[in-house]
Amino acid sequence: MASLVGSRVERKEDKKLLTGRGKYTADVNFVNQTFAYFVRSPHARAQIKKVDITKAMKAPGVVSILTGADIANDKIGGLIAGWRIKSEDGSDMKVPAHPPLANEIVNYVGDHVAVVIADSLDEARNAAEFVKVDYKILKAVVDTKGAMDSDQIYKDIPKNLCFDWLLGDRAKVKEAFEKADKIIKIDLINNRVIPNAMEPRAANADYNPSTEEITLYTTSQNPHLARIIISAFNGVAPENKLRVIAPDVGGGFGSKIYPYAEEVVCSWAAKKIERPVKWVADRTESFLSDCHGRDHVTHAELAVKNDGTFLGFKNETIANIGAYASVFGTVTPTYLFGPCATGVYKMPAAYTNVKAVFTNTAPVDAYRGAGRPEATYTIETLVEKAARELGMDPAEIRMKNFPTQFPFQQTLVHSVDSGDYVASLNKAMEVADYKGFEKRKRESANKGKLRGIGLCSYFEACGIAPSPVVMMLGCGIGLWESAEVRFNPTGNVTVFTGSHSHGQGHDTTFAQIAADQLGVPIENIEISHGDTDKGPFGYGTYGSRSLTVGGTAIVKACDKIIAKGKRVAAKMLEASVDDVEFSNGEFVVAKSNKKKTIGEIAFACYLPGTYGEVKSPLPEGEEPGLKETSFFDPANFSFPAGSHICEVEVDPDIGETKVVKYTAIDDFGTIINPLVVEGQVHGGIVQGIGQALYENCHYDETGQLVTASYMDYTMPRADNFPEFDLGFTCTPATSNPLGTKGCGEAGAIASPPAVMNAVMNAIGTEISMPATAEKVWKACNQNKKKNSEAA
Amino acid sequence: MKKVSVEINGKKVTKEIQDHTILSVFIRENLNLTGTHVGCDTSQCGACVVHVDGKSIKSCTALAADVNGSKITTIEGITKNGNMHPMQEAFKKLHGLQCGFCTPGMVMSAIDLLQNNKKPSDTEIREWLEGNICRCTGYQNIIAAVKEAASKM
Numbered sequence: 053m054a055s056l057v058g059s060r061v062e063r064k065e066d067k068k069l070l071t072g073r074g075k076y077t078a079d080v081n082f083v084n085q086t087f088a089y090f091v092r093s094p095h096a097r098a099q100i101k102k103v104d105i106t107k108a109m110k111a112p113g114v115v116s117i118l119t120g121a122d123i124a125n126d127k128i129g130g131l132i133a134g135w136r137i138k139s140e141d142g143s144d145m146k147v148p149a150h151p152p153l154a155n156e157i158v159n160y161v162g163d164h165v166a167v168v169i170a171d172s173l174d175e176a177r178n179a180a181e182f183v184k185v186d187y188k189i190l191k192a193v194v195d196t197k198g199a200m201d202s203d204q205i206y207k208d209i210p211k212n213l214c215f216d217w218l219l220g221d222r223a224k225v226k227e228a229f230e231k232a233d234k235i236i237k238i239d240l241i242n243n244r245v246i247p248n249a250m251e252p253r254a255a256n257a258d259y260n261p262s263t264e265e266i267t268l269y270t271t272s273q274n275p276h277l278a279r280i281i282i283s284a285f286n287g288v289a290p291e292n293k294l295r296v297i298a299p300d301v302g303g304g305f306g307s308k309i310y311p312y313a314e315e316v317v318c319s320w321a322a323k324k325i326e327r328p329v330k331w332v333a334d335r336t337e338s339f340l341s342d343c344h345g346r347d348h349v350t351h352a353e354l355a356v357k358n359d360g361t362f363l364g365f366k367n368e369t370i371a372n373i374g375a376y377a378s379v380f381g382t383v384t385p386t387y388l389f390g391p392c393a394t395g396v397y398k399m400p401a402a403y404t405n406v407k408a409v410f411t412n413t414a415p416v417d418a419y420r421g422a423g424r425p426e427a428t429y430t431i432e433t434l435v436e437k438a439a440r441e442l443g444m445d446p447a448e449i450r451m452k453n454f455p456t457q458f459p460f461q462q463t464l465v466h467s468v469d470s471g472d473y474v475a476s477l478n479k480a481m482e483v484a485d486y487k488g489f490e491k492r493k494r495e496s497a498n499k500g501k502l503r504g505i506g507l508c509s510y511f512e513a514c515g516i517a518p519s520p521v522v523m524m525l526g527c528g529i530g531l532w533e534s535a536e537v538r539f540n541p542t543g544n545v546t547v548f549t550g551s552h553s554h555g556q557g558h559d560t561t562f563a564q565i566a567a568d569q570l571g572v573p574i575e576n577i578e579i580s581h582g583d584t585d586k587g588p589f590g591y592g593t594y595g596s597r598s599l600t601v602g603g604t605a606i607v608k609a610c611d612k613i614i615a616k617g618k619r620v621a622a623k624m625l626e627a628s629v630d631d632v633e634f635s636n637g638e639f640v641v642a643k644s645n646k647k648k649t650i651g652e653i654a655f656a657c658y659l660p661g662t663y664g665e666v667k668s669p670l671p672e673g674e675e676p677g678l679k680e681t682s683f684f685d686p687a688n689f690s691f692p693a694g695s696h697i698c699e700v701e702v703d704p705d706i707g708e709t710k711v712v713k714y715t716a717i718d719d720f721g722t723i724i725n726p727l728v729v730e731g732q733v734h735g736g737i738v739q740g741i742g743q744a745l746y747e748n749c750h751y752d753e754t755g756q757l758v759t760a761s762y763m764d765y766t767m768p769r770a771d772n773f774p775e776f777d778l779g780f781t782c783t784p785a786t787s788n789p790l791g792t793k794g795c796g797e798a799g800a801i802a803s804p805p806a807v808m809n810a811v812m813n814a815i816g817t818e819i820s821m822p823a824t825a826e827k828v829w830k831a832c833n834q835n836k837k838k839n840s841e842a843a
Numbered sequence: 844m845k846k847v848s849v850e851i852n853g854k855k856v857t858k859e860i861q862d863h864t865i866l867s868v869f870i871r872e873n874l875n876l877t878g879t880h881v882g883c884d885t886s887q888c889g890a891c892v893v894h895v896d897g898k899s900i901k902s903c904t905a906l907a908a909d910v911n912g913s914k915i916t917t918i919e920g921i922t923k924n925g926n927m928h929p930m931q932e933a934f935k936k937l938h939g940l941q942c943g944f945c946t947p948g949m950v951m952s953a954i955d956l957l958q959n960n961k962k963p964s965d966t967e968i969r970e971w972l973e974g975n976i977c978r979c980t981g982y983q984n985i986i987a988a989v990k991e992a993a994s995k996m
Binding site: 063065066069070071073074075076079249250251252300301303305335336554555556557727728730731733734735736737738739761762763767769770771773775776799 | 880917937938944945947972981985
């Protein structure tokens with residue numbers, strides 16, 4: 053049987069999704085279900101003086117209205133921050149209480165005040181109009197940079213400071229900077245963006261009063277995590293009485309990793325009213341209440357020698373984490389950010405200092421790349437500026453500082469097991485025709501356009517695990533992954549994974565792996581995920597972890613199946629176990645023609661004995677059945693890397709920037725399915741270009757979200773892009789037997805600096821993201837003015 | 844209340860509905876065809892595109908009452924005898940979908956494009972699909988799939 057790993061296998065999950073037979077949470081309905089509509093704060097910061105539901109309760113169809121007082125009375129716990137970060141002075145981070153329904157104060161526009169439950173959505177929405185909330189409006193804190201000098205939001209959190217964290221050695225950096233020929237400095241804003249999975253969040257909770265079980269359908273990247281949080285922290289139901297199902301999920305990008313207030317409230321309310329409670333966000337609710345991404349204000353410096361050698365790096369960042377500390381909200385700007393701060397370079401000394409601040413805005417959490425795009429944007433913009441100031445070619449300065457020996461121990465944290473940064477940059481330059489740029493620039497100039505080229509060489513630490521490391525760094529959970537490989541008696545297979553697919557194609561990629569391992573045709577393998585009652589506990593999908601951690605768990609479980617199969621085959625074939633070999637789905641006794649297929653072995657395992665034609669005795673002491681579980685915890689992160697080159701054309705008369713050429717060369721280690729991997733890269737690049745050129749989350753000074761619809765928030769669309777050129781280099785990862793590294797976030801990490809370096813190269817001025825037409829036009833005009841004054 | 848009769852995916856149905864029922868709600872909740880998705884409320888995302896009398900429209904922007912007497916085709920209606928439409932086949936072959944949420948609208952829009960323009964260029968495809976937002980694919984494989992379908996139809 054030909055190996056499927058490495059093949060462009062068409063996706064198994066596609067037919068149902070293409071024919072309208074997918075099942076998303078909003079498609080799930082229960083008999084006798086009610087509809088929830090949330091009353092949300094219209095103010096960014098206010099005291100709740102009174103919530104009056106008298107009139108609303110009399111509205112038609114209303115079943116129940118629940119408020120923060122009810123949730124407090126029922127002792128439902130608050131939403132949690134999953135990572136405990138310590139400040140440089142050793143003190144613990146400070147986090148405010150985060151009740152699922154606000155009781156005394158509201159802290160962002162969209163914060164949850166009450167829930168109206170009615171027989172129909174229309175009735176719930178109408179009744180919500182009559183819930184009278186008496187607010188005392190307080191001055192909102194909105195600005196990231198100014199948050200520490202603004203009004204104090206929480207009485208126990210001075211300067212609105214969650215933590216003041218340091219990674220690295222300030223003294224060594226000072227020493228390195230003293231030896232420098234030149235210090236390159238940069239001030240950056242990493243603009244706040246809104247994840248915008250196309251499927252709005254939704255929940256539908258059903259409670260059975262007789263069994264006391266809750267079944268919660270939800271739009272989650274991580275149903276097992278939702279279950280343990282709603283159970284252990286919110287206290288809605290014991291874990292064994294809570295089943296969480298994340299069916300087809302319409303994208304996540306980080307925003308659906310953890311449970312939100314709505315899931316907690318719907319589950320709790322279903323139990324209270326003993327009827328199912330369904331909630332589906334409209335798009336504006338998603339804009340207001342999904343966790344946002346990025347939002348850093350950074351000052352960074354790079355110490356260099358005149359020949360371009362890097363000596364040291366420092367990064368002082370203020371990270372806005374919004375009104376509350378969300379589950380991954382505190383780790384995103386620290387351990388997912390700081391360790392990647394020095395990029396793909398040899399950097400003898402470095403530190404990153406992050407001050408995380410609370411503001412009256414939606415919580416900020418992991419968004420595709422989470423911390424690594426922010427780190428990469430900083431170092432890659434700085435390196436480009438260093439090249440400009442030293443009069444070097446941007447490729448040359450990068451090449452000069454790449455490590456060439458692997459494993460490579462970085463100064464800050466990571467020991468990078470494998471990579472070849474020189475190879476990927478060389479290949480990118482070749483594919484992008486780097487040498488031909490000047491000619492293309494002249495051609496653009498002839499049309500009155502400014503053409504620019506920008507590079508980005510990146511690496512990222514992903515395959516999020518290893519548990520001992522992440523737990524040492526403050527993570528409240530382990531991050532291993534599970535798999536269960538279950539042979540059915542007739543020889544076909546169901547594989548359960550604790551990860552979750554919401555577009556990544558696990559049904560196919562994981563089936564390719566299992567097919568190769570077991571020698572079973574891919575059509576006979578089903579992948580099951582997303583239901584806490586089916587497979588073993590797992591940690592879901594984010595941080596480009598599913599294949600590297602979850603895929604390996606499948607390999608390990610298959611190994612156990614094969615080991616048992618060998619013992620059973622040896623008994624049936626009257627041979628010694630050591631003489632039985634397994635390949636292509638067959639157990640063969642060495643140097644003989646005696647063999648059994650894995651299907652026959654599975655059948656024997658379920659019919660252990662001799663009866664008429666059936667002769668399948670199991671070895672003594674062997675349990676019947678053929679099902680194995682594995683939990684894999686890798687020894688290290690995985691480190692995808694690569695180089696992207698972007699070319700833009702700017703029309704100085706209208707400020708419009710067009711990406712006209714884009715080359716991505718990535719090293720993801722072993723690739724299981726190139727079709728799927730290319731799709732992940734395309735999507736990541738577009739999200740990154742979205743951040744660089746179009747997307748911007750904007751709160752006004754009173755904390756109103758101005759960009760709360762697709763009329764106001766610019767989403768990247770089909771006509772914004774050229775066709776991208778993709779290519780790969782491969783240095784397999786050594787931390788997992790597949791050699792895979794993860795590919796889901798790379799595009800979103802590499803593209804913002806590549807695009808922005810190209811824009812700056814085109815217009816000759818530093819400019820912040822997003823490089824909108826207005827900003828670019830202003831910059832071009834200023835340049836014109838300067839040039840004419842100089843003349 | 845209003846009585847609305849339509850032919851949906853070749854089948855005639857009559858339903859008594861509230862006057863303000865939006866077509867997307869009518870399709871999803873009254874006709875239980877959940878393949879048509881709703882991704883926004885401002886007629887921007889295109890996840891809800893269906894065909895009304897052969898032309899693509901955003902079903903979140905029409906009242907069900909206004910399409911009384913029309914022929915409506917949804918994503919469920921383009922599969923014939925269990926065989927996918929060439930557009931669906933092309934999306935599968937070239938990985939033109941990931942999470943699948945925008946896909947029904949994307950496919951219905953793309954089919955209408957080919958009804959208007961049998962051999963569209965890349966630019967024409969990109970411009971036509973400007974009203975369909977996809978957050979996953981970066982659009983590249985969608986464009987390729989539409990071209991593939993054009994060559995097969």
